[in-house]
Amino acid sequence: MENYTVDEYALCTRFKSKRKKKRLVKEDFDKQLIQLRKLEKELWNKRRDLPLVPLEVPYQKGWQRNFKLRDDVAKSSEAPFYIELLEKINTWQFSSEKAFKRKKKRKRKYVYVEKFQTVKEFSEWEWKSSKLELTEKEKAHFYRRERWCSNWKQYRIHYVFNEPWRYVLRVSPYMITHTKMVDSDLESQIQLIENYIVNHHLREKINRLVNGYSNTWKFYRKENPKEKNPIKNKSLHALYQQYADEMIENHGK
Structure with a gap:
């Protein structure tokens, strides 16, 4: 009896190979992102169609x-x-x-x-x-x-x-x-989807799947709150002072 590898045995049986399993997982995730985009647009349209008060x-x-x-x-x-x-x-x-x-x-x-x-x-x-x-x-x-x-x-x-x-x-x-009517439940759903997309860096991937390109409008390019630069928006004087304090502390040790 000949010896077969796992991939070769999978080709002869109804089992899926590791490569096919990875591809199916990726395709399923892409389909979920497309559905998420459709849901996001549907919620946006609902917010746009809210009546004036x-x-x-x-x-x-x-x-x-x-x-x-x-x-x-x-x-x-x-x-x-x-x-x-x-x-x-x-x-x-x-x-x-x-x-x-x-x-x-x-x-x-x-x-x-x-x-x-x-x-x-x-x-x-x-x-x-x-x-x-x-x-x-x-x-x-x-x-x-x-x-x-x-x-x-x-x-x-x-x-x-x-x-x-x-x-x-x-x-x-x-x-x-x-003024535009505000629906708190609708705003909560939109913000929930927005947080998920921003925190997982999915905006460009969704645009690539739906539109064919990954460029996004500057309005939608939001910084991930988990990756905010701690030294951003600080003055140069504050940065120099922080650097000097660290050098003095290291020199004392």
């Missing part, structure tokens, strides 16, 4: 600025057309100050200049898209313009509204009247 006492959080129809245009016979068009091209800006200024560097000094705001402009892709809500009459009030884009390092085509003087800016308080 009105506040008993609304409060102001800065200022908002948008366009409105000019008074003389509002009295004309074409006012309904421009009001309907404004609903499609209006833009909003938010600021903590009523002046709506931003810091800008000029001649090695920082000065405050007013923020620039215009009605919505359409890119060439948006203009040719079937989802564009503008009618043919409304499209006639836009003109084609080429503008240098610093991000793409080339000229890009935009469609700009040709009568911006019909609208003026309006500044009003930005009031918070509603």
Whole structure:
């Protein structure tokens, strides 16, 4: 009778080899991570779909600025057309100050200049898209313009509204009247999954299984609390003092 190794005997029988057992364990763990990702997304969607709850006492959080129809245009016979068009091209800006200024560097000094705001402009892709809500009459009030884009390092085509003087800016308080409902049980489940993924360094592995790549957004790159660097966020003076104390102590011994 010939002698067989364990792996060779496993090939001839219904027993699984050690290599196959390891592979099955790994595949089962990967399937669990995929299901964990699905559960996490499901919980996120549930939190996103929670209704808004009105506040008993609304409060102001800065200022908002948008366009409105000019008074003389509002009295004309074409006012309904421009009001309907404004609903499609209006833009909003938010600021903590009523002046709506931003810091800008000029001649090695920082000065405050007013923020620039215009009605919505359409890119060439948006203009040719079937989802564009503008009618043919409304499209006639836009003109084609080429503008240098610093991000793409080339000229890009935009469609700009040709009568911006019909609208003026309006500044009003930005009031918070509603808040998102908070479900304590739902938040507890989300935090439990988040702690498990962070503590076991599984975020990149899950992304590799689901998306095909392991890169993660900076927002989700959280430091493991078990591996926090004890010298992180300490000043250099404190580190030098600690090093000097250790050297003195070792020299005394």
